[in-house]
Amino acid sequence: MSSRRAFLHAWSRAAALCALAPLPLNRFGASASVAGGQIRVDRRGDFRESPFELGIASGDPSPDGAVLWTRLLGLPDPTASYAVRWEVAADESFRRIVLSGENAALPTLAHSVHVEARGLEPGRDYWYRFHAGGVSSPVGRTRTAPRTGADPPRLDFIFASCQHYERGWFTGFRHMAAESAEFVVHLGDYIYEEGPGQLRNQPRLHDGPKVRSLEDYRARYALYKRDPDLQAAHARFPWIFTPDDHEVDNDYANDQARAGESRDVFLRRRTAAYQALYEHLPFRAGALPVGPDMQLFRRLDFGSMLRLHVLDTRQYRTLQPCGGRRALPCDDRFAEGATILGARQRDWLERGLDGSTQRYNVLANQVFMAQLYEGEGEVTLPVDKWDGYPQDRRRLLEVLGERRPSNPIVITGDIHTNWVNDLKLDFDRPSSPTVGTELVGTSISSSGDGLDMSPQGVNAKSLNPHIKFFNAQRGYVRCALTPERLRADYRVMPYVTRPDAPISTRASFVIEDGVPGAQEA
Numbered sequence: 001m002s003s004r005r006a007f008l009h010a011w012s013r014a015a016a017l018c019a020l021a022p023l024p025l026n027r028f029g030a031s032a033s034v035a036g037g038q039i040r041v042d043r044r045g046d047f048r049e050s051p052f053e054l055g056i057a058s059g060d061p062s063p064d065g066a067v068l069w070t071r072l073l074g075l076p077d078p079t080a081s082y083a084v085r086w087e088v089a090a091d092e093s094f095r096r097i098v099l100s101g102e103n104a105a106l107p108t109l110a111h112s113v114h115v116e117a118r119g120l121e122p123g124r125d126y127w128y129r130f131h132a133g134g135v136s137s138p139v140g141r142t143r144t145a146p147r148t149g150a151d152p153p154r155l156d157f158i159f160a161s162c163q164h165y166e167r168g169w170f171t172g173f174r175h176m177a178a179e180s181a182e183f184v185v186h187l188g189d190y191i192y193e194e195g196p197g198q199l200r201n202q203p204r205l206h207d208g209p210k211v212r213s214l215e216d217y218r219a220r221y222a223l224y225k226r227d228p229d230l231q232a233a234h235a236r237f238p239w240i241f242t243p244d245d246h247e248v249d250n251d252y253a254n255d256q257a258r259a260g261e262s263r264d265v266f267l268r269r270r271t272a273a274y275q276a277l278y279e280h281l282p283f284r285a286g287a288l289p290v291g292p293d294m295q296l297f298r299r300l301d302f303g304s305m306l307r308l309h310v311l312d313t314r315q316y317r318t319l320q321p322c323g324g325r326r327a328l329p330c331d332d333r334f335a336e337g338a339t340i341l342g343a344r345q346r347d348w349l350e351r352g353l354d355g356s357t358q359r360y361n362v363l364a365n366q367v368f369m370a371q372l373y374e375g376e377g378e379v380t381l382p383v384d385k386w387d388g389y390p391q392d393r394r395r396l397l398e399v400l401g402e403r404r405p406s407n408p409i410v411i412t413g414d415i416h417t418n419w420v421n422d423l424k425l426d427f428d429r430p431s432s433p434t435v436g437t438e439l440v441g442t443s444i445s446s447s448g449d450g451l452d453m454s455p456q457g458v459n460a461k462s463l464n465p466h467i468k469f470f471n472a473q474r475g476y477v478r479c480a481l482t483p484e485r486l487r488a489d490y491r492v493m494p495y496v497t498r499p500d501a502p503i504s505t506r507a508s509f510v511i512e513d514g515v516p517g518a519q520e521a
């Protein structure tokens with residue numbers, strides 16, 4: 001890194017950290033200095049339109065708080081910093097405000113605001129809103145995690161992934177917002193980086209070419225985040241988010257793009273992509289990118305019921321083996337050092353599983369973990385998934401089998417279809433022990449209108465006896481945890497290229513406490 005870039009980087013990081021802390025502003029003061037710049041305190045009437053066009057969000061709940069997010073748009077002076085006031089209330093009508101403060105929205109972070117609210121009570125709902133320039137944001141609801149050691153009788157969450165703007169309406173998010181749950185886990189492909197597509201049956205189009213610069217990525221997030229259904233799902237639940245590939249580039253691996261860009265060019269793009277990602281989701285300060293790096297793997301605990309291990313299977317992986325995508329199985333997969341997690345994350349995950357006292361250990365994972373033979377005649381493996389990294393998979397499954405963390409369950413996105421898989425110590429031997437369970441959730445809209453059963457699914461089920469369920473419709477998965485079992489409801493819609501599709505439960509599976517593998521309910 002050049003010294004100028006290093007300086008700029010250090011500056012923007014310092015400014016960002018300032019923005020995370022409450023401002024030393026008194027409510028009536030004209031301005032305060034932060035990171036050498038002036039903060040504008042705009043009063044009623046200063047903004048002609050609401051700056052909260054992209055909505056609000058909360059995320060990464062802890063027993064004593066959560067992150068509150070918004071981003072100001074359409075400001076009178078886009079190069080200035082603005083003060084944003086925020087409030088957290090114990091009731092929806094804000095009669096009992098329990099926490100409030102003021103943060104700076106800086107142009108270096110696209111006027112995004114990440115408030116780490118602390119000092120709240122565990123295991124309860126709160127409501128939050130922002131004010132800037134005399135305009136108030138919509139109200140969001142968030143919820144703190146249960147107290148450490150608390151034993152709630154039940155914990156509900158929803159997981160989802162893959163919302164391609166062009167391939168369908170985000171109706172799934174509207175239905176999600178009407179569900180009852182404590183939080184949402186999003187497993188990536190929040191945006192897609194491509195230019196406008198040429199497919200038939202696209203209800204809407206990307207508004208620019210393939211994204212490359214920081215401005216491009218910001219504009220793409222803004223396009224997606226204007227969607228009212230997506231905003232409703234953010235306003236209703238705290239989200240725990242981990243990206244997959246399309247937040248940067250399709251099928252990227254660590255510092256390598258699939259499209260043959262040089263490492264330098266790609267890492268500059270990854271830097272821009274991660275910064276825009278940070279700016280648009282409710283991440284904690286620890287996720288603030290440092291150059292092209294972003295700390296995304298992390299753990300969240302929910303009383304004695306659940307430990308959530310959030311994985312990052314893109315940033316540290318070695319290049320996909322065997323030529324990438326769907327490949328004939330080849331020895332490359334077993335190359336020394338081949339990894340999907342990277343050594344540091346693998347050690348962290350194993351420590352987190354060993355140290356867990358929670359009843360359920362859920363791994364929030366991006367790409368398909370179970371073995372997946374596909375094709376007719378020549379049988380291929382999808383090597384962008386864990387099938388490309390069988391040594392890491394084997395090691396993890398051995399840890400599950402030998403050290404027996406309580407109820408290991410992997411939740412997965414990326415593949416735009418619903419699956420339930422037994423995780424086998426040896427997938428080629430159906431009699432080998434089942435050491436965990438994988439629940440794969442379909443897309444919100446990616447791949448367009450789906451269908452219940454596709455030839456791909458019929459074929460995959462016959463080639464892979466550990467697969468118990470397949471469905472290719474759009475939707476999300478709703479999970480209910482009780483001390484006795486996890487129940488997963490696969491919520492699906494018949495179409496997404498037209499608005500207002502109804503939602504229904506296509507299938508439900510249960511994982512009984514202490515028994516790896518799922519059974520249809």
Ligand code: FE
Binds near residue numbers: 414
């Ligand atoms: Fe996707």
Ligand code: CA
Binds near residue numbers: 189246414
């Ligand atoms: Ca993906």
